[in-house]
Amino acid sequence: MWQSLINWWTPSLALPEKFRTQPWGQIPFLAVDLELTSLDAEQSNILSIGWVQGKASLIPLETCYYKVITTTASLHQSPIIHGLVGQDIEDGEPVRVALEHLLDYAQSHVWVFHCTNLDMSVLTKVYHKLGISLPQLVTVDTLRLALYQLNKAHQIPAPNAATLTSCRQRHNLPLAPAHNALDDALATMELLYAQLRQFDPLGRESFASLMSTGAVKVFQHKPI
Structure with a gap:
């Protein structure tokens, strides 16, 4: 209870110290994307997962990871949206x-x-x-960061203003392939660095300063 009150009153204190005091330019990031059977989190299953690391505005491609996940769940529109068909899923990796x-x-x-x-x-x-059981996790959301920057510029977000493609376009990033977990993870990492450069061009602000944007969350998971 007391920890929850502290996190609400002084949210930056919820950050692990190793992240709290470092400039964002020194933070090791991991952009993660999931391709799902549904946008309903309770019903959704993971079809594929991709991630890539980033640090100091660099994205080393040797850190790319991509796996299709095997599942017996209905694929719904996934073959059309993600290009993943039954054989892909059957040959996939256990989640x-x-x-x-x-x-x-x-x-x-x-x-x-x-x-x-x-x-x-x-x-x-x-x-x-x-x-x-999940340990403590720190996350940053490029969608929330985009909405923060639009509001700060006194711009009313359009209905599609928060999509990954729209956010990238506002930062003059090139078109990127969509609906593949690794492609989207790479696109998200590029977007994050573009957003952070707008937030702090020199990369000297502490990561804790991003708490004011509402884009950073600390997940305190309880043991199972």
Whole structure:
């Protein structure tokens, strides 16, 4: 209870010290993207997962990771949207293998999403089903950061203003392939660095200063 009150009253104190005091330019990021069977977190299953690391505005491509996940769930519109068909899913990797590997970055990196609420809701649900306890996680949401920057510029967001493509266009980033987990993770990492350069061109502001944008969250998970 007291920890929750402290986090609400002084949210930056919820950040681990190693992230709180560092300039964002020194923070190791991990952009993560999930391709899902549905946008309903309670019903959705993971079809594929991709991630890539980033630090000091650099994105080393050798850190790219992509796996298709095997599932018996209905694919719904996924073959049309994601290009993943039944044989792809049948040949995929068990979700436990990919998500255990993802945990290697839980405490060393800040995880980056374009819509943290959806992806973290799905990840939390699946980790719980697998009986895996999550450690404390720090995330930053490029969608929330985009809305913050639009509001700060006194611009009323259009209905599609927060899509990954629209956000990239506002920062004059090139068109990127969509609906592939790794492509979207790369596109999200590029967007984050463009947003951070707008927020602080020299990269000297502490990561804690981003708490004011509403884009940073600290997930305090309880053991299963």
